[in-house]
Amino acid sequence: MDHPATSPAPAEQAQHALRQLRREAGAGGYESPADLYRTFGSLSLLADDLSELLPDLCGQLEEALLAGRVRHLSADAQEACDAVASAAHSISVARFTALLVGQEIQKAQAAIRELSAV
Known part of the structure; x- marks a missing residue:
């Protein structure tokens, strides 16, 4: 693929934030159920946002294929189409999984919430 129009920086920032959250949780960073409640609320929104982002990224990949900006190492157009189709399928599964993750986090x-007044 040619150079992307946007950078991966936002995804890297999200990754950094999740790692920081994991470190804080491991260090006993939550003093009350209210803190956990707010954290789970944010994580639920994050999962929802991810499930909305994935189809957009898939669409960009498919558009790049149609515009001839995607090349396969074998230089075979069918191989490139197959690779994009495989990626699209995996992205679809990931989107569904993110939706499920968001629902479970909401639960x-x-x-x-039932543990204490938040």
Whole structure:
């Protein structure tokens, strides 16, 4: 693929934020269920945002293929189409999984709400 119009920086920032969150959680960073409740709320929104982003990224990949900006190492057009189709399928599965993750996080958040007044 040619050079992307946008940088991967936002994804790298999200990765950094999640790693920081993991470190803080491992260090006992939550003093109350209310803190956990808010964190799970943010994670639920993150999962929802991810599920909305993935189809856009898939669309960009497919558009790049149609515009001739995607090349396969074998230089075979069918191989490039197959690779994009495989990626699109995986992205679709990932989107569905992100939707499920968001729903389960919402359930966890609801259960935490029951632990204390938030």
